[in-house]
Amino acid sequence: MPPKAGLNDGLVGQAAALAREFAPELDAVLLTHFPDAETLDLYRTGDFRLGEADLATVTAVNRAVAAELAANGVRVFVQRADRGAFRRWMDGRIDTVENRLAWRDRARMLSGAAALEALGLDARIIPAQPRLGTVPGPLADSLLAAFAEEDGAGFEALAHALLAGGRAGVLELAVRKAADRLGEDMAEDLVGALLAVAEGAEAGPSGWAELVALPVALVQGEVPEAAALGSGLIAAGILPATLELRFLPGWRSPEAVARLDPAAMRRVLLDLVAGMEPRDLPPADTDELADAGFGVLLGVQLDWTIPSWEEIAAEGPPDEEAEEDSPEDAKRTAAFDRWRAATFEAGGCVPLALVPPSEIGDEVSDFLGEAGQETAGIEEIRDFVAMARQEAPGEEIVCRPEVVGDGLELSLYTAAGRFLDSLSLAADELPARAEEMPRLIEAFVVVVKDAPGR
Template sequence: MNRAHKRRRKTGSGRAMGDVEDDRVDAAAELAREVAPDLDGILVTLYPDADTLDTIRPGDADLSTANAIARVVAEVMAEEGVEIFVQRADRGAFRRWLAEREDTLVARRSWVDRGRLLRGADAFRALGLTAPPAEPPPRFPSAPGATADRLLAAYEDRDSGDFDALLGELIEAGRGDVLDLAVRKVREAQSDENAAELRAEMQAIAGGAAVGPSGWAELVALPVALLPGAVPDAVALADGLIGSGGLGPEEELRFLPGWRSPGAIEELSPLAMRRVLLDLVADREPADLLPGDTDDLARHGFGVLVGLRVDWSIPTWDTIEAEGGLPEEPPEEETPEELSRARALDAWRGRVATETEGCVPLDLVPLSEVSLAIAGFLDEAGLHLGGLDEIREFIEVARQEAGGEEIVCRPRSIDEALELTLYTARGRFLDRLTLPPERLPASAEGMLGLLGAFVRLVRDPPH
């Protein structure tokens, strides 16, 4: 409709309401063009009626303007190659979400209806827009040699991003022959170590992708140092980690039931790693990574919980518009919230070590880094063990006093100090040692896992 002939309501300043609405839409389009080069994805919200809009954004805009802004932002962003996510606002879902949070404007703008996001063609249909035509998949020569050389040339110039892009295309095309040849070429021209580094890099890239319900999903692993006869329940352990308070608000974790073998993970090809990722996104049991035998895992010392981490840190247009641009980069130093989450994870590890008589959960890592995490733990444990002479001597004296009976240890963390109480397995008190933080080679919570190397741990005094 020609703007000159459009009927308009007058505002108090004498400007037509339609002009004000048009200004907001035009300003949104301009801001979208400005920030698009720095974004991979954007979430816009559509409102079905004025009541829903007023519930979520009271007094912020009228219905037609809010939805017009969503459409123009999506259109501009899509032209710049930004992925579009759409949520249809739902008052009930929003109220349930807000009930668990402080009601602030910042919180309201960050709402993401995680269970019902639209992406791809579905998102454009919801907006009433035509989806951009899909790019045809790249075609590679049937002979792998030239493509393998191209991949290795890109690997030498990692800053360009060409290696990640080309590797992703080869994985999507199922060209494991090209990847295998590239690794062999590096082994022959350089060394086994360099070939292993290239393969590990391929695994890492294959373990994450722009798939799933949000902008990004990746495979993760929780390696656990096990003791013979003390393999924890995998589901209970995974639930404990998720409920520990140690995860960021933008993280969603889902774990496979059952334990997996570190060796089986290390043997996954990049293509198999990607298949495992897609299986977990689709909530399927992965055929490429079957559960391991718990007795065998305990004999070898480590088991692994395999999971999917979904990243929900999708930029929302409401936040960008309110701040007049992209939010500032977070500070490099740890925030109080991050420190609190780290303490919660340490406390959870300590509880696991005590309740399982010495099993130690390691850090949550990308699936491709399981072997590195285990090797790092063993190195660190070796350093810690070198500083445990006082504890070892304390336990040895108690063993002599026990006269051949098995002894057990009840450890407790008290104001960052570590209290160790030794009993015989039948319940006879032997001795108690309290170590302040300055005499510990690790935090009190971190020490709980290492103690399992010397003595069986118990949660309560034996009777």
């Protein structure tokens, strides 16, 4: 008599079929490996998406899913469930399926061959990477052709492969060919695109890492401690929980970053992922930074948004289109603005924005443009006051500011109460919000609440 079918018979085959179906839409997947039944029971609840499957079935499902995904080029990550680490994660959180599935043991994540071996699989099932070839010319031509394509996916894939293979000569040749065939502007565009690719890679414990930079205007010529500034930014709560940011402890020069070619940029990224000082970008001299007026904090950002197999099996592959202008984004933007203002008040420097290193120059240029506009607004008010002083030589001049809508109206009087002149400024002509202007104006003229003599 054949054995009676068990409750979980067929789950392994169903999971393998689902993995084959979803593999073309996935880049990476996280599987949780359970060392014993007690840990599995702690991890799931009555309505947990693994249902009531026993440890042997869960382990078999993980192995079958990993084999299918890895054979189809999906990066497989494995975390070994640990009861202590999981309890610490859940402490203070509402006990929901979503919070349980969100646990990531970042310190002990396995990937690549180590992940498959932890599940008892042969790492040789991972497909070998296609060979690039040895002749630089055809590879450079292929890179240029891919650069001309509209979607850009082929260009990024080939550029990543060339960078990973250390083929800097091919990249340089492609730039020279772009200049000869298409002009210097297109060559510069190609370099910019290669730098953007070089700033991110499949690397690090989370599987994806990116370089980030925080340009800082040193408006008082003083250079604050880089480590404290970076720690303050991280503590300000401007990043989602799925991103981890690690800054280098010292300052870097914007000019030195701008001199990096794509191959050097990738080496800097890999050094930061490895926890090393970047060989291509040594720390800057702080006296030189103070003279130049700008410094850069350089860091690496790790993306921990690896979808778990349980989430994928229940809901399908994740939607790549992120919601724009979400309430969470607005809160993080407000948190950054608060931190930036507090940093300026405390130390006199102005952090600009967290950007890829290749965008430092644009960020500094935008800041200088805005600073120029602010200076122009202040100078107009200074000239207005100076003209009034010429009309009343020897008399004390006072200013009565009044907010009108978003703009500001300034009325000048002598201290004795004689009206001299008025000036109306729209919001876009002001270096700060109209309500904040009196504290700026009182630096060069007495500000009063009411007109003298009234």
